[in-house]
Amino acid sequence: MIAGPLVDEEGIIYMDVDPLVSVEERQILNINGYYSRFDIFNTPLRSCSPKKKHMRVNSMIGWDKILSRTFGKEVSTLYLAYIEELIENGVDREEVDAFLNEYSAPVGVIFNILMLSRSGMTIKKFKKSTEFLLSQRKAVEEILKEVEPSSKILDIGCGSGLLTCLIALKGFNIEGTDISDKALNVANKLAYKLGCNIGFTLFEGGHLPQQDTAFDYIIFNSSIHEIRDNDRLQVLREACRVLKRGGRFIIIDQEGVASFDAIKCDLLRTGLEMKTEQLLQPVFDHGKSSRILKWIYLKK
Numbered sequence: 001m002i003a004g005p006l007v008d009e010e011g012i013i014y015m016d017v018d019p020l021v022s023v024e025e026r027q028i029l030n031i032n033g034y035y036s037r038f039d040i041f042n043t044p045l046r047s048c049s050p051k052k053k054h055m056r057v058n059s060m061i062g063w064d065k066i067l068s069r070t071f072g073k074e075v076s077t078l079y080l081a082y083i084e085e086l087i088e089n090g091v092d093r094e095e096v097d098a099f100l101n102e103y104s105a106p107v108g109v110i111f112n113i114l115m116l117s118r119s120g121m122t123i124k125k126f127k128k129s130t131e132f133l134l135s136q137r138k139a140v141e142e143i144l145k146e147v148e149p150s151s152k153i154l155d156i157g158c159g160s161g162l163l164t165c166l167i168a169l170k171g172f173n174i175e176g177t178d179i180s181d182k183a184l185n186v187a188n189k190l191a192y193k194l195g196c197n198i199g200f201t202l203f204e205g206g207h208l209p210q211q212d213t214a215f216d217y218i219i220f221n222s223s224i225h226e227i228r229d230n231d232r233l234q235v236l237r238e239a240c241r242v243l244k245r246g247g248r249f250i251i252i253d254q255e256g257v258a259s260f261d262a263i264k265c266d267l268l269r270t271g272l273e274m275k276t277e278q279l280l281q282p283v284f285d286h287g288k289s290s291r292i293l294k295w296i297y298l299k300k
């Protein structure tokens with residue numbers, strides 16, 4: 001049947017393959033504890049000359065490596081942190097692996113086709129939108145354009161902490177806060193895996209644990225639209241309390257996914273002044289095509 005794999009210096013795996021092994025069996029090989037279906041990432045098994053006993057099957061690619069190659073190693077690490085969380089909550093590791101290997105490519109294909117057709121975007125724009133949403137690299141770049149070095153930043157609605165970690169890895173002093181303790185569990189795991197020293201706190205009962213005027217910048221990255229209407233003014237007042245005078249809110253969000261008129265009204269009621277509003281790029285998210293904008297508000 002299948003003998004031990006040979007791996008060359010490029011990480012290409014060569015398998016001894018018995019010609020009687022069915023294609024289905026050849027596609028499921030256990031490498032480094034991951035079951036990989038080698039045909040699902042458009043790299044079909046190639047036939048080999050009978051003389052050469054080793055068949056080139058594929059480079060050593062697992063889903064984490066594919067994520068890393070496409071969206072960056074921090075994104076891949078984030079999804080490893082999610083899996084760790086699932087396992088801690090009782091999901092079986094092998095079941096997760098088998099599920100991902102069986103479903104990722106076919107579901108990815110279906111999602112991509114549906115989203116592409118619903119978005120009405122060109123493939124180039126759709127890829128740019130997906131890169132924006134999944135890698136967070138552009139959002140980080142846009143935020144850091146506004147930020148002075150050695151300032152203190154608070155990321156409100158940080159979720160699972162990818163953007164927070166990416167900013168910390170650039171050498172900035174940043175903390176994260178969120179209303180969801182589940183998201184913060186993942187954020188803490190991600191920060192640990194990436195070697196980031198970040199304090200994540202729970203934004204509970206409308207109160208932040210941080211002291212008055214502790215921060216130079218407050219970030220809301222794709223989070224302000226998620227704050228419930230009834231909670232928003234209190235969240236903004238707390239954010240304003242922990243911001244220094246002359247400090248800024250940097251808000252990045254998708255137009256049309258909440259009432260931005262109501263949000264802007266609450267920002268003004270909090271005593272903030274709008275400095276700039278800038279279009280970043282088109283995206284397809286929340287089931288609609290619209291635009292990502294960046295707003296800067298100043299605490300006078």
Ligand SMILES: C[S@@+](CC[C@H](N)C(=O)[O-])C[C@H]1O[C@@H](n2cnc3c(N)ncnc32)[C@H](O)[C@@H]1O
Pocket residue numbers: 156157158159160161162163177178179180183203220221222223226227228231235
């Ligand atoms: C779409 S996620 C964005 C997460 C992260 N900023 C990012 O860009 O990946 C929105 C986050 O806002 C958080 N959120 C919603 N309401 C909140 C509130 N009242 N206070 C703090 N966080 C809140 C949610 O728990 C969620 O993690």
